[in-house]
Amino acid sequence: MTHVRIIATPRLWLRLAITAIILCVLYTQVPASEVVAALAVAEGRLVVAACLLAVLMHVLTSWRLLLLTRQQGFHLPFSDIAAIEFSSMFYRVFVPGGTLASLAVRFLKLQKRTGSPARALACVGVDRLFATFALIAVGVVFVLLHRQAITDPEGIALIALLILTLAGYGAAVVGAVERLLNVVLRALRLHGLIKSTSAALSPLMEFGALPPRRLLGVIGLSLAVQLIGVAGFFLVAASLGMKMDVIVLGWIRTVVILVTMLPISFLGLGIRDIALLTLLRGEGVPEELCLAMAVLVFFTTVLFVAGIGGLVEAKRRFQ
DSSP: OOOOOOOOOHHHHHHHHHHHHHHHHHHHHTTHHHHHHHHHTSOHHHHHHHHHHHHHHHHHHHHHHHHHHHHTTOOOOHHHHHHHHHHHHHHHHHSTTTHHHHHHHHHHHHHHHHSOHHHHHHHHHHHHHHHHHHHHHHHHHHHHHSGGGTTSHHHHHHHHHHHHHHHHHHHHHTTHHHHHHHHHHHHTTOTHHHHHHHHHHHHHHGGGGOOHHHHHHHHHHHHHHHHHHHHHHHHHHHHTTOOOOHHHHHHHHHHHHHHHTSTTSGGGTTHHHHHHHHHHHTTTOOHHHHHHHHHHHHIIIIIHHHHHHHHHHHHHHHO
């Protein structure tokens, strides 16, 4: 059984303080009563549908991780991979570290089942790379469809990130990362580490030999996850009565997720609100609806999935 210690670090307290300050400032400018009123009239069935789509996203994410573990020679049942995926979302919320804690839990649970830390780390890392690539790629597609956004700073940044992500994956699979590290280690006269570094990176290189069918499966699942996420985002907006174009919401979602990945606040709280307030207000959405959407996005994509992860983890602990 994987145990995770909860340690309140100074960095965590700083992020909590930043989160509290941001939320206080936001809800001073936009009365909380107006946000609550907007949430009170949200269409429940659309919110429930968004929650179910969020669950489906993680089911498909589990399937992608299953394909990647198969490439490393592991044959874990899908139920084990799905349990790891949902449990990691639980720890993302309730363990300091957020996304990093989630990735750490995935790695720890996967390496325990496989017995190979290097291969488990490679699976988690490449899974994250495909997820990020798909997120940015879908965002870029919606930027291109929404021609006005192409020249916006957000659109230019998304296109640049897509190029960097593709370059990172290409460098990894062709061995450029390994060669660069070897050059650095030789320059530092750390010759003893070269062999161990090559051994540690060899599982990562194996993803360069993904069979076409498996590669297409991984890419297809990655894109499907993001498109389902856009659909969920659209349902949340519709539940609040917003008449928003799905193309606009598609690229806004990507920008919001990328911004909340920055380790500034706790679970992206406050940062998500600012991003949605800034971007949606530019589309003519009232401020109270912008913040209400931030609350519902957090509930459907983070809290609801974490709750399911908590049930999965509790079941495993009491078995």
